[in-house]
Amino acid sequence: MxxxxxxxxxxxxxxxxxxxxxxxxxxxxxxxxxxxxxxxxxxxxxxxxxxxxxxxxxxxxxxPRIIEAIEHQIRRYMHVSNVFYQEPQVKLAEQLVAASGYPRVFFSNSGAESTDGALKMARRFGSASGRYDIIGFSGGFHGRTYGALSIMDKPLYKDGMGPFLPNTLVLPYNDVDALESRVDENTAAVMLEFVQGEGGIAEATQEFVDAIWRLKQQFGFLVIADEVQSGIGRTGDFFAFERYGVRPDIVTIAKAMGGGLPLGGILATEEAAALLEKGMHGTTYGGNPVACVAGSVVVDEVASxxxxxxxxxxxxxxxxxxxxxxxxxxxxxxxxxxxxxxxxxxxxxxxxxxxxxxxxxxxxxxxxxxxxxxxxxxxxxxxxxxxxxxxxxxxxxxx
Ligand SMILES: Cc1ncc(COP(=O)(O)O)c(C=O)c1O
Missing domain, CATH: 3.90.1150.10 (Aspartate Aminotransferase, domain 1)
Structure with missing residues (x-):
């Protein structure tokens, strides 16, 4: 009907x-x-x-606060490029650092772009020690780029689109046995949503998360949390992973952060952020100042x-x-x-x-x-x- x-x-x-x-x-x-x-x-x-x-x-x-911030910003400047230092980006990064406890932020334009940036970090991390496998989980959604699709399993998004990135695989979500039998010294990173959005609001079990961290301890891979949908306070915590008592190395964000304008980002530890050296990654519009002033209002309201x-x-x-x-x-x-x-x-x-x-x-x-x-x-x-x-x-x- x-x-x-x-x-x-x-x-x-x-x-x-x-x-x-x-x-x-x-x-x-x-x-x-x-x-x-x-x-x-x-x-x-x-x-x-x-x-x-x-x-x-x-x-x-x-x-009204977002409209006011945007109006004010578009009269100052709308886009100058990442060649320059810009107060709206730095301010929002400072707010995110304060709210999340992660020391470094990279700004992109969307969730999928953040996924691909995080996957590049995983590859850089792994290439230093010859480990290349990047693992996603069934029911996960990370965007529509080739990087994102490579660690997703839904046929509707993937059929006829291959081949995908090499050394990527998808394991069943919340399946500790499958995880233990496949994760090893070739694993560079695992990426997961702690609460899957497109996957039907499915939550990771504590047992599954504990198993990831046990294996991380053993093999030393990176954990990437996709908080694009669940993050910035949506679940009642700033990030959905907080409830599990763990701290991923890399966190991708977007959606709620921009308050309606296109804005994405990657939060990372100092070590993970250092994987991307000058010139290795970037985007013309990432951290657009108009989007960032909207983001500042959102993060301020959420955190306060x-x-x-x-x-x-x-x-x-x-x-x-x-x-x-x-x-x-x-x-x-x-x-x-x-x-x-x-x-x-x-x-x-x-x-x-x-x-x-x-x-x-x-x-x-x-x-x-x-x-x-x-x-x-x-x-x-x-x-x-x-x-x-x-x-x-x-x-x-x-x-
Ligand atoms: C968890 C998650 N990651 C990534 C994405 C991709 O974000 P975007 O559509 O901004 O590329 C989405 C979008 O729905 C999402 O829910």
Whole structure:
């Protein structure tokens, strides 16, 4: 079942179909504007945004502090290149260092670009000692570049795209035996999401993480945490890995950090950061000053108070979703995740529920086949969650 778009939406949809690569499975909503937790379409309908630009708009839409920072910056300069020293980059790097405890930051433009930068660090690390294997895990998502795809397993993203990078492999997530039988002195790095986003809000087990660190101790490889979706406070901790009592060598970030502008990054220990020497890595736009001033507002808000709010509303959201689970045990198998990163795992395909939710005024998306993914802005309130609960109740009742 699909939502029937009204007139103005349909005009834009038809124009798009004529001229744009048809690579995205889009929701049938043509956007007019967005503010706070709401998106408005060109026909005047308002939607509660539980997708947040796919885990991007941490402060919601059109946040006044972000707009003010951007406006101020574009009047000073919009782009000068990484040939120069720029206050917005240095300030954001200082904030990230303070919030994360990692001493060094590299700025990129996106998550996938951060993945590839981190993989280059792994190769540099390994090439010094003749170890080349880089390992990813099933269900992981690291972006659409060849580096990222090489350590992912989903056929939809990879079929007909090979060959991929040599000496890369994908092991089953949360499988300690597989890890122990394959990781060895040829392993340069493993890369994982501690909470998989596209993979359906699947969390790494403590046992699995402990096994990675046991093997790391034995073989000395690097661990790369992909915190592109889970990081910058989304789970209620600044990084999802913090709960496991471990500290990866390299952390990739993007999404929420830019507050809606394209911005990615790599955080690293001093030793790992030193793997990339002058001239070895770079990007024209990475750390764009307009994106960085937006990022400064996001990191400031998250570190000063918003992360506590995420924890609190996250618990409320979890409680309300568990109520739904009790009310609709035939539809819902499990509630997963925490903070502003939660998933409703269904007993059936989740995709048909997305247009039904849209009809009730809620935007969400389906992932990993049977999971309704909820990655809302961090500013979500209890009233918003009650509205979501009411919409989900109506949708499941009508089944
Ligand atoms: C965990 C994770 N890593 C990397 C990426 C890739 O980020 P981007 O789409 O900005 O390239 C994503 C995007 O969804 C992601 O969720």
């Amino acid at each position: 699909s939502v029937q778009p009204l007139h103005n939406s349909q005009v834009l949809i038809d124009r798009e179909h004529n001229v744009v690569f048809q690579t995205y499975r889009r929701i049938n909503v043509a956007i007019d504007r967005a503010e706070g937790m709401r998106i408005y379409d060109v026909d005047g309908r308002a939607y509660l945004d539980m997708l947040g630009g796919i885990a991007v708009n941490a402060l919601g839409h059109s946040h 108070s918003l992360m506590h709010h995420v924890r609190e509303v996250g618990e409320y959201l979890h409680g309300r979703l568990r109520e739904l689970h009790s009310a609709f045990p035939n539809h819902i198998r499990e509630i997963r995740g925490r903070g502003c990163m939660q998933g409703i795992v269904l007993t059936m395909d989740a995709a048909p529920f997305i247009p039904k939710l849209l009809e009730r005024g809620v935007i969400a998306n389906a992932t990993a086949g049977n999971v309704i993914r909820l990655v809302p802005p961090f500013i979500i309130t209890r009233a918003d969650i009650d509205e979501l609960h009411a919409a989900l109740t109506m949708v499941f009742s009508a089944e």
